Amino acid sequence: MVEATDPVWLVLDGYEDEPAAFGVPPYIGFHVRYVCGVLESSNIAYEYLTVDQYRQALKNEPEVMAKRLSNCLGVVCIAGAVVPGKSLRGTPISLNETQALIRSIPNGTPSLFGGWAIRGWKQQGWTPLRPNLFLAVQDTDATLHHFLESNEWKHQRRSAEQWTAWAQAGASSKAVKQHPDLGTSEHPGPLTYEVEVYQGCVRYKRGCKFCIEPKKGVPIWRTPEDIIQEVRLAHDAGVHHVRLGGMTDTYTYMADGVRELEYPIPNPEPIANLLHGLRDDERLGILHTDNGNPSIIAEHLEPSEAITKTLVETLSDGAVLSFGLESADPSVHEANWLNCDPAQLKSAIRLINKHGRVRGERGLPKLLPGLNFIAGLNGETEQTYTMNMDLLREIREEGLLLRRINIRQVEGEGFQEIPSKAFAAFKSACRDEIDKPLLEDLFPMGGILRDVHWESHDVRTRLPAHLNSPHTDPAMHGKPGITFGRQIGAYPILIGVEYKIPLETRSNIVITGHGARSITGVELNMDPLRATEKQLSAIPGIGKKSAWSLVSSRARALRKSKGRRPFDSIEEWFGAAGVHYDIPVGRFFEEFIHPE
């Protein structure tokens, strides 16, 4: 809770939300950690709050929060999403909230705002004026460091040494140790530590026209040792799960010929050192990665195959390599200096499928490509969308799996009007012909998914009330309602169960149905003595009537059994209730045991 004590700096995590920088819970982003790392390294007292905690404090204890702000030595806020989307576990700070926060900070209190949203809002003309307020457009951490040293605001970039120092100090900072998703050693939370592997893109000389990465110049890599040491410190602070972020392409990490070649040659050794080095620490739980560049993979199949095998060996199942095709149209490709063509894309997808489609421990394919399209690029015509759809059909006809297809719309300066009819037709054809059957292949009926973390009740976003009893109370298991949850890791599928499960717990499920972008399931190994009517009727084929027959026949048998187990088997129970079931029902239940 927010308490007014001695004056300290306040670090407000407004959440990063970029494809290569996840920071919305359960992720903890790297830029806010670097900011905390600066304060840790300078031995300056500070407090870390997520924007969701801040919203709650404003709502429940507005006076305490106001006092806290009026007392604080300075404020640093990372705002990461220009247009904040709602996600299940958190919502990034909005422009309105940022403006309100600025208004509530006393005049003259040093205030530093950084992150992609700040740059975006500035570009859109946002210019808040206030004494001692600074909007960072370079590295927020380095800018803060400069201010602390000189009492002067100036845009700054961090050096390689500072990068290491602040990344490591940030790994055990309050952003991690006090993060609400960290949990405890008895009840570990789903916190996932996003680690920055490198900056920039190997296409820095002539990169995709819409992208800012090439502006960063020659890529700057962090060494495997540096990253492993940072993650080791994060494990010391209680972290289990890690995603390798900040990579425009997993395959060109420390690649050869970055300055000379259009297609630098992937180097399997450093990425293997990094991945195996991380895996060697037994405290590591889920490990996922970031993007892949299909043109690099296709042009260098041999070293890319070696890297793919390492990824499959070391990553947790459910890993996704996002491929940015953006458009299948050669004219759009040409006009925007895009990264890969359809032939290169298919060759890369085949390679990842060859090794990655095998299922892992949690029931998911180990490693699959995701595919990104962008609508609004220069040169697009109605034909572009026919070409996109033809390509997707070809991929599907070859039986290749994609984990997700992401269609992003861009607009404004540098982009063109989207042919709306053709675009809408493409989106709906993609949903019906590709997404739906893919979802059924990836999550087949009757398949088992393990370690689903339950996050919200009845609505698809977690509410503050969900953090407390009765939502977390074991006694609510099986009560009427809907529970939503996900497995830990990148781009998890949303899973709904048609009864209540205590939140912030985990269980395994059998897949029982498919929605548009979600699935439904029933838990495995329910206790047959306690399964409620709602739990029973969530099993496919058991209607409300059969569920009641099962509950009442169990009650009768329990009365008669006088402390012994009511039935010898699940089949006997179903038989006594007159419920005929044509698939083995045993998987849904544990064995009957004595009631006491």
Ligand code: SF4
């Ligand atoms: S390949 Fe990816 S990171 Fe590189 S310029 Fe293109 S979009 Fe940007």
